[in-house]
Amino acid sequence: MPNSSGRSGRPFNDHRLTTEGIIYRYRAGIPWRDLPPHFGAWQSVWKRHRRYSLDGTWDRTLAALLTRADAAGLINWEVSVDSTVNRAHQHGTNLPRHTGGPSNHKNLLTEPEDHAIGRSRGGLTTKIHALVDGNKRPLVLLLGPGQGGDAPMFENLMEALAVEREGPGRARTRPARAMADKAYSSRAIRSYLRGRGIQCVIPEKDDQKANRQRKGSAGGRPVTYDKEAYKRRNVVERSFNTLKEWRSLATGYDKMALTYRSAAVLHAVVIWSAALEDTP
Structure with missing residues (x-):
């Protein structure tokens, strides 16, 4: 975690207490203003989360934990990919947004013009796209608008997977096997996995099978x-069940996609921290 704000002025409040305040808010699903005073001024807690979302601190924290987890043999490299749709609350949808663009938001530290909010059958919604390991622990988390397709995000998820090694050597970017449901059934995805030497475990859609026959x-x-x-x-579905135990992730209250996604990354940080703590 950063030692200071990088600017002159008052030093940061205690990292642990402030981080616990951020986690408490997302778990309870309360407005920032209702944060218990035990965690300090709610403005300070919010600003810290906003700062760490913008500068990539939460992503770097998760990356460091994944490096340690891989060295300890905790990562199961049989990965699964899927997405979950989350309803956007009215308080999180009142910013101007330009919809209709592509759903494959690649840059993790740039706010998309649509704030990852789109209109689907459920109204205004956001999709969390996840790549998890064989033990249902998140490795990559991306956002897209609710009406966006799943297949266009597949390569983005795979390309974002990079676990650095503790010692010398390149980061590990290639899982042994990639699994997904029929929504990801396409020649492009199968060709992509074949070209990278990754076993493809994706069933064929019924209409694709009929056309081929x-x-x-x-x-x-x-x-x-x-x-x-x-x-x-099903590990990816079970991972979403765990993620949605945080009420402010199950429903999007954040106006900005950056802070909403970073909360999902923080959830992954908690999961991997617990896994490493349990390691003998």
Whole structure:
């Protein structure tokens, strides 16, 4: 964590107490103004979260924990990908936004013009796209508008996966196996995984199968995948269940996508910190 604010003035409040205040707010789903005074002035707690969201502190903290976890053998490199739709609260949707753009927000530290809020069947919603390991622990978290497709985000999630090593050597970016549901069934994704030497465990859509069979030999070979491994894909769904225990993640109260996503990253920080603490 940063030692100071980098500017002259009053020093930072205690990191642990302030971080606990941020976590308390997101777990309880309360307005920042209702934060118990035990954590200090709510403005200070909010500003700290805002600062660490903008400068990438939470992302660097998660990256450091993943490095330690990989060295301890805690990361299961059988990854699963999916997204979950979260309703945006009216208090988080009153900023001007330009919708209709692409949903693949690549830059983690740049606020998207639509603030990752879009209109879907559930109204104004935001999608959290996640890549988790085989133990349902988050490795990569990205945001997109609620109406955005899942498949366009797949490569962004995979490209954002980079776990640095404690010693010499390149960061690990290639899992042994990537699993996803039929929403990610496309030739582009299969070709991408094949080119990187990653086993693809994605079933084929029924309409894609029918089109291939209709073409006969010109339709190409049937899609094959490890059905036993696919039974373990539910780890990503279970990961979302854990994430939504924080009420301000289950419902988006944040106006800015940066702070909302960083809260999800902080949730991952808590998970990996607990995993490392339990390691003998």
